[in-house]
Amino acid sequence: MIIWAIANQKGGVGKTTTTVTLGGLLAQQGHRVLLVDTDPHASLSYYFGVDSEELNHSLYDVFTTPNGISKDGVMDSLCPTKLDSLFMLPATMALATLDRSMGTQAGMGLVLKKALDTVRDEFDYVLMDCPPVLGVLMVNALAACQRVLVPVQTEFLALKGLDRMMHTLEILTRSQGREFAYKIIPTMYDKRVNAAADAYETLRKEYGDNVWQGVIPVDTRFRDASQAQSPPSVYCPKSRGVYAYASLLKQLQQLEKEV
Template sequence: MIVWTIANQKGGVGKTTTTVTLGGLLAQKKKRVLLVDTDPHASLSYYFGVDSEELSSSVYDVFVASKHLTKDRVLDCLCSTKLDSLFILPATMALATLDRRMGNQNGMGLILKKAMDLIADEFDYVLMDCPPVLGVLMVNALAACRRIIVPVQTEFLALKGLDRMMHTLEIMAKSQQREFDYLIVPTMYDKRVNAAVDAYQTLREHYGDKVWSGVIPVDTRFREASQAQTPPSVFSPRARGVYAYDKLLKHIQSLDKKS
């Protein structure tokens, strides 16, 4: 099972769109895919019409039951989607209390990794959507993954947020004594806007080959797909944004084969 975490310490840069689109593409390629929502705002869950506040269990219960986790307990928390091979582990607002309630407990940073290890034979890919805040949830998602995908909106303020994310990865690498493989993905790119072009060039200058050579363009079909509660690759398979994400997917898979 391959785990990718989609993270950035700035909101509104395309994390959930990236998670949903890559997950949908993988599911359409006959892969069994789990999307994990670790954001208390639950945007990923609501994308698929899952109101986790009305569910009997969610990713919150995985944390609460961390000392007694079993494979069945984790699987019981999953919800299906319109795609047969695409599932979601939904979030709930209760996640916002985890740092205060459990943040100082030993082993809190490895709970998601433990949960994913328990269900490793059930899925080909797991994609984790992170909150834009460094805390127990992001630490868990980073610790559990093989690769980090960092969507960055091609505008000045988003580049400042990226600096914080890179600092976080440095801290995590030291504490876990491991290097993190990460890929920066320029999103919401509009070649007609000078600020977007400048931001992309700045990304390439500062981060070199850690930046994907392609871009995810601005595409209204993403918004329409979310309204239809359907992955963009299913809703509008020929959309330019979907085409870009398919190229990104192939690139990440090629990187995984080399590592």
């Protein structure tokens, strides 16, 4: 099972769009895919029309079940999507209380990893949409993943947010004693704007091969797909944005084969 965390300590850079689009493409390739919403704002959950505040089970149960959640507990918490092989583990606002109530407990950084281990035989890929703040939820997602995907909007302020994310990976590298494989994904690229090209060049200069050589363009079809509560690869498969994500996915899958 391949696990990717989609993370950046800045909001509005395309984390949820990246999660949904890559997940949809993988499902259409025939893979069984689990999307995990680790953000209390629940953007990924709402994308699929799920109001997690009305659900009996959610990701919150993974963290609060005594003695750890079972495979049946994880599977019972999943929500279906419009693709038969694409499932979602929804978030809830109650997740925002975890740092205060459980942040200092021993072993809290590995709860999600242990939960995903119970469904290892059920899924080929797991993609986790992370909150834009460093806390129990992001630490859990990073501890569970094999690769971090970092969407970065191609504009100056977003580059500053990337600095914080890279610093977080450095801290966790020291504390966990492992190197994090990561790929920076330039998003919302507008070729008509000089600042976007400048931002992309800055990314390439500062982070080299850790930056995907392509870009995800500005594409209004992403917004249409979210309104339709459908993965872009289903709603608008021939759009330029989906084409770009398909190219990204091809490279990511090649990287996993080389590991």
